[in-house]
Amino acid sequence: MTVTRSVVLGTGSYLPAKRLTNEDLAKMVDTSDEWIVQRTGIKARHIAAEGEMTSDLAVEAAKRALEAAGVAPESIDLIILATATPDNTFPASSVTVQAKLGITAGFAFDVHAVCSGFVYAMATADAYIRGGLARRVLVIGAETFSRILDWNDRTTCVLFGDGAGAVVLEGQEGEGTAFDRGILSSHLRSDGRHKEKLYVDGGPSSTQTVGTLKMEGREVFKHAVSMITDVIEDAFDDTGISADNLDWFVPHQANRRIIDASAKKLGIAPEKVVVTVDEHGNTSAASIPLALDAAVRDGRIKRGQTVLLEAMGGGFTWGSVMLRW
Numbered sequence: 001m002t003v004t005r006s007v008v009l010g011t012g013s014y015l016p017a018k019r020l021t022n023e024d025l026a027k028m029v030d031t032s033d034e035w036i037v038q039r040t041g042i043k044a045r046h047i048a049a050e051g052e053m054t055s056d057l058a059v060e061a062a063k064r065a066l067e068a069a070g071v072a073p074e075s076i077d078l079i080i081l082a083t084a085t086p087d088n089t090f091p092a093s094s095v096t097v098q099a100k101l102g103i104t105a106g107f108a109f110d111v112h113a114v115c116s117g118f119v120y121a122m123a124t125a126d127a128y129i130r131g132g133l134a135r136r137v138l139v140i141g142a143e144t145f146s147r148i149l150d151w152n153d154r155t156t157c158v159l160f161g162d163g164a165g166a167v168v169l170e171g172q173e174g175e176g177t178a179f180d181r182g183i184l185s186s187h188l189r190s191d192g193r194h195k196e197k198l199y200v201d202g203g204p205s206s207t208q209t210v211g212t213l214k215m216e217g218r219e220v221f222k223h224a225v226s227m228i229t230d231v232i233e234d235a236f237d238d239t240g241i242s243a244d245n246l247d248w249f250v251p252h253q254a255n256r257r258i259i260d261a262s263a264k265k266l267g268i269a270p271e272k273v274v275v276t277v278d279e280h281g282n283t284s285a286a287s288i289p290l291a292l293d294a295a296v297r298d299g300r301i302k303r304g305q306t307v308l309l310e311a312m313g314g315g316f317t318w319g320s321v322m323l324r325w
Contacts, residue, residue: 041256165289
């Protein structure tokens with residue numbers, strides 16, 4: 001029996017030119033490189049230029065993914081953009097990306113699940129492909145989190161950065177086993193009782209302002225490891241793939257301590273974990289595709305290998321996607 005699998009054809013990423021180091025931040029707020037690295041593992045992050053919007057970052061990442069996939073923009077049926085920092089309240093920034101890429105057919109929409117956004121978008125794209133509503137999908141995670149930070153709050157402004165990453169997915173026939181190429185399983189969760197632990201204190205319907213990010217760091221850390229473990233164990237159970245025979249773990253790049261603690265709890269060897277948080281900071285929905293593209297382009301991730309994606313974000317939302325490259 002054959003099944004339709006969502007296979008990755010290519011990846012791409014983009015980082016704004018401005019690189020903000022910990023030393024730079026120490027001139028702005030009461031912090032230090034040692035303090036930031038010890039608590040987060042972050043050494044630098046990139047900041048969008050004035051006038052450079054989320055859609056601009058998304059377009060650059062998308063172009064590189066399309067080039068790597070060897071497909072034309074007009075062959076894309078659907079664009080899903082994961083972002084918590086859209087250009088406008090509406091329309092969806094994905095339609096801006098669609099127009100900038102010169103695509104006039106198909107459809108596009110945004111997914112808003114904060115740091116889990118790319119995992120949610122991948123699962124959504126997979127459902128559309130398997131349901132026959134799209135054949136080739138451009139999935140993008142893009143953020144300009146620098147626009148919603150309180151740059152006087154050293155507990156949050158040191159954590160986040162801007163960037164974008166993208167993948168091109170295509171429906172292909174598989175045999176229905178874990179040896180198929182493409183997405184093998186997706187598991188998504190949310191629990192709105194934890195909203196106050198990580199949120200932005202603004203919005204069109206509440207304050208009519210953009211607002212700034214608020215976070216209870218210790219609470220987020222405490223919940224992250226247990227919640228992440230839940231959806232990863234489900235992925236292992238669903239596919240028969242284990243920590244031992246998994247090739248690559250590509251987690252959301254929020255905090256090096258969370259990444260290390262999660263991998264250790266799950267028994268995933270450190271050498272299998274892709275880490276870019278040191279140079280990118282937390283880029284929310286962009287962090288997983290940025291890390292994916294880095295590992296693909298430097299030759300670590302190869303065709304036929306198993307790759308596990310996971311993320312947790314405000315809401316709380318969290319999820320995992322297991323795929324074979």
